[in-house]
Amino acid sequence: MVRARREEEAAEDVARDNARDAALVERLKGGDARALDELFRRHRDAAYGIAYRLVGSREDALDVVQEAFIHVMRGIQTFRGQSAFRTWLFRIVTHASLDYRRWRSLRAAESLDAESASEPAAGPTQRTPQEEAADRDLREAIDSAFANISEKNRAALVLFAIEGMSYKEVAEVLGISVGTVMSRIFNARQRLRELLASEIG
Amino acid sequence: MKRERVSDDMDCEEIRTLLAGYADGEVSPIEKDAVASHLEQCGRCRQVVRDQQRVQHVLDAYQPPPVGEDAWNGIARRLKAEMTGKADPTVLKTRARVEGLDPTPTSQTPLASGEARTSGRIGRDATPTPRLRLTTTVTAAPTLAILVARPRKHRAAFGWVAHAVGAIAACLVVGLGLAAMWSDQAPPLEPGAMARQDDVVILEVQLVDENYSVALYSGDSDDVAAVWLVPNEAEG
Numbered sequence: 555m556v557r558a559r560r561e562e563e564a565a566e567d568v569a570r571d572n573a574r575d576a577a578l579v580e581r582l583k584g585g586d587a588r589a590l591d592e593l594f595r596r597h598r599d600a601a602y603g604i605a606y607r608l609v610g611s612r613e614d615a616l617d618v619v620q621e622a623f624i625h626v627m628r629g630i631q632t633f634r635g636q637s638a639f640r641t642w643l644f645r646i647v648t649h650a651s652l653d654y655r656r657w658r659s660l661r662a663a664e665s666l667d668a669e670s671a672s673e674p675a676a677g678p679t680q681r682t683p684q685e686e687a688a689d690r691d692l693r694e695a696i697d698s699a700f701a702n703i704s705e706k707n708r709a710a711l712v713l714f715a716i717e718g719m720s721y722k723e724v725a726e727v728l729g730i731s732v733g734t735v736m737s738r739i740f741n742a743r744q745r746l747r748e749l750l751a752s753e754i755g
Numbered sequence: 756m757k758r759e760r761v762s763d764d765m766d767c768e769e770i771r772t773l774l775a776g777y778a779d780g781e782v783s784p785i786e787k788d789a790v791a792s793h794l795e796q797c798g799r800c801r802q803v804v805r806d807q808q809r810v811q812h813v814l815d816a817y818q819p820p821p822v823g824e825d826a827w828n829g830i831a832r833r834l835k836a837e838m839t840g841k842a843d844p845t846v847l848k849t850r851a852r853v854e855g856l857d858p859t860p861t862s863q864t865p866l867a868s869g870e871a872r873t874s875g876r877i878g879r880d881a882t883p884t885p886r887l888r889l890t891t892t893v894t895a896a897p898t899l900a901i902l903v904a905r906p907r908k909h910r911a912a913f914g915w916v917a918h919a920v921g922a923i924a925a926c927l928v929v930g931l932g933l934a935a936m937w938s939d940q941a942p943p944l945e946p947g948a949m950a951r952q953d954d955v956v957i958l959e960v961q962l963v964d965e966n967y968s969v970a971l972y973s974g975d976s977d978d979v980a981a982v983w984l985v986p987n988e989a990e991g
Binding site (some may be wrong): 585587590591594595598599602603606607612615616619620623624627692693696711714715716720721732733736737739740743744746747750753754 | 771772773774775776779781803806807809810811813814815817818819820822826827830831833834835837838839
């Protein structure tokens, strides 16, 4: 009973958020810069969470977020509202992140600078004291493990595990079936289980 | 996927496709019952579910490194500049041709008008960089008037003259339009530039080294479809 009520409230929250996004999208289509700013502030953390998990570093993730919102700004007239804005945005962030990784790989391959090519995947430059105190070993282990699972499986797991999206939402973002989402998440976690065996027992 | 047709006597191979969903509470009641029934008698699959939940638990507790408000505000300022600096809010079209690597089919329909905009990156590219020439062909929207010379019935003897005049006029208009499109050129794009054309969006151009840059290119507004390695043009 309590769980059902919570789910109902959560659904109402989502509907309210989507309605707010839809209103902002309409204002943005009309050229309102403040609407873009509010959309950015509402979704920047989620976009960053996805991008970080997919590109593996804070700075690169911020670049991806910026580019994704520029893409939103430029492509907003093509957004017909058939899916939630959040779904559309996450699709852009996901694709931009995966391409960013490919671009980085290409750049590393082209470069003769071995130091640059071996740059650590995660290199936050503005760490807080709390972050310093966090379990760095586990973070690095997870970062490294994520880098070793396939892009497709990683994207599905990131959207579900990091952003808390449902399988259905992940399927919408990635343009695949719910069954495929389930399979990819399963495979991604099995692979992580192998890679993190020493860390998580 | 036939997700509702789940039998009670599924083997491990079949049940495996549902274990992630079971661990995440993302299966239907029928599937849930079938998996639970299987797990009662299969220790191996029970272990797989525990592994799935354990990895998920680790991921739940894990957060990416935090981002300071300064960094967010920097991006917000950049977005605002992009937004307010836009001269024409309507969707413009550009024919983008990268020197030596034309991203567009040569048979593509001539485009109407264009934009070429530069975009910076956060705390990067502070040093001067070689210019990448992305040749953009920009014209005013072509309004091709198709002239049809319709001979009058009572002057049928001169009908062929009217047809010839009409054909020449139409060729002239089309020729002038094409000449204008291919002659106008927008300024070269900086690394980080964005351009748009009919069904191609160059999302970003980034410098690789002094010789090459990379353009991220999207087939439509949603999907990034390709990456081009593009030779730079030395700044003249």
